[in-house]
Amino acid sequence: MKFTWFNLMPWPYLPDDFREKNRSVWVDIDQRLFDPAKSHEVYNTYMDLLEYADTLGFDGIGVNEHHQNGYGIMPSPNLIAAGLARRTKDAAIVVLGNSIALYNPPVRVAEEFAMLDCISGGRLVAGFPVGTSMDTNYCYGQIPALTREKYAEAHELIIRAWTERDPFAFNGRYNKLRRVNIWPRPIQQPHPPIHIPGGGSVETYDFCIDNTYSYSYLSFTGYIRAKALMQGYWDRVAARNAPDTSPYRAGFAQTICVADTDAEAERLYAEHLHYFYNRCLHVYPGFADAPGYRTIKTIQAGALSQYAPPKGFGELTWKDLTEGGHVIAGSPETVRQRMEEMIKGLNVGNIFCLMHVGNMPAEKCMYSSKLFAEKVMPKLRGLLPECEGDGRFWCKPLAKRVTAGSLPAAARVPEHA
Amino acid sequence: METKTVETRAAPVRYLEGGAGKPLVYLHGAGGLTPGDPLLAALAASHHVFAPFLPGYGETEDCPKLRDMLDYTLHTFDVIEALGLKDPILVGHSMGGMIAAEMAAIAPHDVSRLALIAPAGLWLDDHPIPDVFSLLPFEMPAYLFHDAEAGAALMTAGLKMDDPNFLQDYLVRNARQMGMAGKLLFPIPERGLAGRLYRIKAKTVIVWGQSDRLIPPVYGLAFEAAIAGSRLVSVPDAGHMVIIEKPRAVADAIASIA
Numbered sequence: 001m002k003f004t005w006f007n008l009m010p011w012p013y014l015p016d017d018f019r020e021k022n023r024s025v026w027v028d029i030d031q032r033l034f035d036p037a038k039s040h041e042v043y044n045t046y047m048d049l050l051e052y053a054d055t056l057g058f059d060g061i062g063v064n065e066h067h068q069n070g071y072g073i074m075p076s077p078n079l080i081a082a083g084l085a086r087r088t089k090d091a092a093i094v095v096l097g098n099s100i101a102l103y104n105p106p107v108r109v110a111e112e113f114a115m116l117d118c119i120s121g122g123r124l125v126a127g128f129p130v131g132t133s134m135d136t137n138y139c140y141g142q143i144p145a146l147t148r149e150k151y152a153e154a155h156e157l158i159i160r161a162w163t164e165r166d167p168f169a170f171n172g173r174y175n176k177l178r179r180v181n182i183w184p185r186p187i188q189q190p191h192p193p194i195h196i197p198g199g200g201s202v203e204t205y206d207f208c209i210d211n212t213y214s215y216s217y218l219s220f221t222g223y224i225r226a227k228a229l230m231q232g233y234w235d236r237v238a239a240r241n242a243p244d245t246s247p248y249r250a251g252f253a254q255t256i257c258v259a260d261t262d263a264e265a266e267r268l269y270a271e272h273l274h275y276f277y278n279r280c281l282h283v284y285p286g287f288a289d290a291p292g293y294r295t296i297k298t299i300q301a302g303a304l305s306q307y308a309p310p311k312g313f314g315e316l317t318w319k320d321l322t323e324g325g326h327v328i329a330g331s332p333e334t335v336r337q338r339m340e341e342m343i344k345g346l347n348v349g350n351i352f353c354l355m356h357v358g359n360m361p362a363e364k365c366m367y368s369s370k371l372f373a374e375k376v377m378p379k380l381r382g383l384l385p386e387c388e389g390d391g392r393f394w395c396k397p398l399a400k401r402v403t404a405g406s407l408p409a410a411a412r413v414p415e416h417a
Numbered sequence: 418m419e420t421k422t423v424e425t426r427a428a429p430v431r432y433l434e435g436g437a438g439k440p441l442v443y444l445h446g447a448g449g450l451t452p453g454d455p456l457l458a459a460l461a462a463s464h465h466v467f468a469p470f471l472p473g474y475g476e477t478e479d480c481p482k483l484r485d486m487l488d489y490t491l492h493t494f495d496v497i498e499a500l501g502l503k504d505p506i507l508v509g510h511s512m513g514g515m516i517a518a519e520m521a522a523i524a525p526h527d528v529s530r531l532a533l534i535a536p537a538g539l540w541l542d543d544h545p546i547p548d549v550f551s552l553l554p555f556e557m558p559a560y561l562f563h564d565a566e567a568g569a570a571l572m573t574a575g576l577k578m579d580d581p582n583f584l585q586d587y588l589v590r591n592a593r594q595m596g597m598a599g600k601l602l603f604p605i606p607e608r609g610l611a612g613r614l615y616r617i618k619a620k621t622v623i624v625w626g627q628s629d630r631l632i633p634p635v636y637g638l639a640f641e642a643a644i645a646g647s648r649l650v651s652v653p654d655a656g657h658m659v660i661i662e663k664p665r666a667v668a669d670a671i672a673s674i675a
Contacts, residue, residue: 138551141604145596146484173484286551290603292596296479299588 001343001381002394004060004094005053005369006253006352009046009080010071012359013038014279024284025070027138039073045362047080051087052366053355056373059394060092060125062352064197064218065099066132067139071280071358078112085120086404092395093120096195096216096352097127101147102140105175106154110161110182117186121401124188125394127216128155129197130204133305134283137290145292148203150174162191193393195251195350199306200229201298205236208249214350214393216251219306220281220313223254223342224325230346232301247343247384248393251350254342255357257329258371265329268364269357270318273327276358277313332375339376343383350393418452418461418468420475425495427488428480432469432500436461439675440505442497443468444513447549447598448561448658450475456510456660459668464506464675469496473597484600486608490519494527506675507619510534510660511632512598515610518640521621522613531619532671533640535632535657540607544635550595550603563628563656571661614643621647624670626655626662648673 014025014033022030050061063080066072074080081095093116098109109128117124130151136142142150153172160168160180167181186192194213198204208215215233219226230250237245257273259265288305321327328338343351355369418435433452441464443457450457450468460466471489472480483492493516497505507528509517514536521528540546547560555569562568577583601608621644625637634651641649650670655662 137603143603144550144599145479145481146600149481284551286553286556290550290599291592291594292479292599292603294592296589296592299585299592302585304588 001384002059002092002248002350003377003380004062004092004350004352005050005056005058006062006064006094006096006354007046007050007356008064008066008071008354009043009073010276010280010358011073012042012275014070014275014359018279019282022282024287025280025282026066026134027068027284027287029068029070033070042073046356047083047087049356049362049365049369050080050084053369053373054088054091056369057377058091058353058373060094061088062094062096064096064127065129065135067135069134071276078116081116081124082119085116085123089401089403091123092125093123094125094195094352095127096125096197096218097129099131099136099140100128100154100158101142101151102131102136103154105177106157107161107177107180107182109154110158111184113192114162114182114184114186117188117192118184120397122187122397123395124186124192125195126192127195127197128158132307133290133293134287134307137293138287143292144290147293148295159191162186187398188396193395195393200232200301201295202232202236202301203295203298205233206240209237209240209242212392214249214251216253216350216352218253218352220253220255220277220326221306222325222327223252223338223346226252226346230348234347245347246387246390246392247347247349248387248390250346250348251352252342252346252348253352253354254339255327255354256335256339256368256372257327257355257357258332258335258368258376260331260371262330262334265331266318269329269360269368272358272360272364273318273321273329274358277316277321277326280358281307281313283307332371335372336376336379339380340383343380349384349387349390418454418457418466420452423469423496423499425492425499427482427492427495428472428478430469430472430496430499431475431477432467432496433457434465434467436464436466438464440465440467440502441671441675442500442502442505442507444493444507444509444516445470445474446511446513447595447602448511449594454660455664456667459664460508460671462668463672467500467502467505469493469500471597473593479593479597483597486519486601489516489601490523493520494524504529506530506532506671508532508534508671509536511657512537512601512606514538515601515606515608518614518617519610521619522610522616525616525618528617528619530674531617531621532624532674533621534624534660534667535626535629535637536623536640537602537606537632538608538610539636539639540605541635541639544633546606546632547630548604549631550599560631561656561658563626563654563662568656568658568661611643614640615645617644620674622670622674623647623649624659624667625649625651626657626659627651627653628655629657629659631657
């Protein structure tokens with residue numbers, strides 16, 4: 001099992017009447033609700049929490065990319081990842097990921113990911129999302145019906161940039177480059193492992209299967225509702241005659257809150273879950289899915305945006321959220337049982353643990369994370385014994401890595417040899 | 418109106434055909450076209466009307482090969498050629514007007530009569546055009562019609578909204594149509610036409626609904642100023658869907674160049 005501690009980095013100061021007074025947390029959110037001076041502490045606390053997760057023994061720490069978004073103040077996950085690469089020792093740096101169709105040219109992603117891999121000593125896990133419609137189309141202006149073609153070209157360019165050792169010309173439709181020759185290049189060979197976040201499109205299933213990439217479903221609605229979608233993926237894995245059904249071919253994001261008892265979990269965390277589902281997921285439905293962004297085949301298969309649920313998220317209670325599986329919360333034993341159901345039910349080896357929720361203060365987040373790491377994670381580790389050796393979807397760090405901050409205590413006249 | 422199909426390099430193209438008289442090609446807007454369109458009926462009284470569907474519209478597949486303004490422009494010339502026409506009266510509404518204006522600018526000797534009805538294609542910073550790609554269906558009528566209530570009734574007439582498949586059918590159709598429209602109109606409906614309008618040599622009439630809240634009438638003045646010798650006809654009590662609300666007035670304006 002690979003457990004990645006994930007922080008979406010929500011803005012924690014959305015007002016109580018946010019939902020009533022604003023039409024969307026994303027794209028056209030009110031600028032005035034962001035306070036740059038307060039963000040100084042928010043950013044540093046969030047990065048501290050990611051670093052803390054490394055000390056707890058999580059396999060990875062994860063960041064992602066959103067734009068103009070009240071629940072994700074990380075337009076550049078690579079900046080955060082660079083800070084984490086310096087201040088952490090063992091955890092994989094999981095950047096899930098860079099929306100590669102948005103970089104001009106996408107060689108930039110090949111370069112920055114290579115830098116992260118070099119600085120971290122080969123700890124990078126690279127994610128290549130198409131990007132949500134909100135980010136890609138409504139914030140960054142990509143033409144919906146051309147987004148996937150542009151994405152596919154960017155992917156080809158990045159993989160070639162990582163793997164070819166001589167300068168090459170790339171005559172793409174969206175990128176014309178005479179000499180692609182990245183410097184630096186990644187430590188991990190042939191390239192860092194790649195995870196692809198998806199939302200149920202058959203094209204993305206096939207893309208992952210054919211390239212041996214891990215398919216990640218980053219859902220906010222939990223493992224019970226994910227069952228049909230993940231089954232669709234595994235059916236496709238079988239239909240395309242993939243050589244195995246290793247659970248590391250799949251990843252799943254799950255909100256998790258742990259306390260001493262179920263009752264304590266409700267008392268401690270209910271308000272933060274309510275903040276997340278009621279305010280952070282308040283997305284104007286007109287931004288959920290630009291026409292042309294999803295393929296016709298995908299719509300016909302019934303995969304719709306998770307950002308425009310028919311009844312909204314606003315009215316969900318603690319009971320709804322925990323019993324419906326949106327959230328796994330409770331005592332260590334309750335959480336362990338639910339996690340086991342999820343891992344076995346979905347056959348997923350990569351778990352993106354959303355341990356920070358909404359406006360949760362650092363103290364509660366540390367408490368919940370520590371309980372999970374000490375009382376839940378060890379009992380789940382042995383769940384997939386037959387696949388433990390499958391390293392295809394995880395990073396392969398250098399055996400000997402330097403420690404950041406190892407300069408001599410003071411400058412002195414160098415000794416000449 | 419009869420529905421027929423003609424082959425082009427990009428895709429098989431469905432088109433409506435009817436009426437008798439001088440040949441006229443009508444290019445529809447982003448909302449599409451139905452055989453019962455009142456403007457087509459009015460035009461068919463005195464013209465031989467051809468109204469091709471853009472691929473993705475009228476129950477046809479979307480066409481990945483058409484990506485940008487030039488592709489759409491040349492594709493529409495291919496359609497005209499495939500229909501066996503030469504220099505027909507060229508009429509376009511909204512997105513169709515954008516394509517028609519582009520055609521007349523690119524090949525000024527092949528387009529001698531041009532009617533632009535509330536065309537897209539220009540952008541004035543002081544008069545931003547609302548983003549149709551993020552409007553919800555129930556928000557549309559207020560932007561499209563002079564009489565929003567009557568417009569809403571028109572837009573929902575005949576829709577089987579209690580059919581369980583309605584939403585999926587709607588989403589598929591919307592993705593096909595607006596996905597194709599988005600290549601010209603998303604996120605800002607401007608692809609450099611302003612720099613090419615000077616090339617137009619066609620006798621040109623521009624028609625605008627006075628209460629157009631999608632592309633405000635000030636854009637009509639901009640088109641008129643940019644196309645030498647053009648004439649702007651302003652239609653009262655009509656919005657962006659002037660073709661539905663005042664088809665007779667639009668047909669009369671078109672008759673003035675024919």
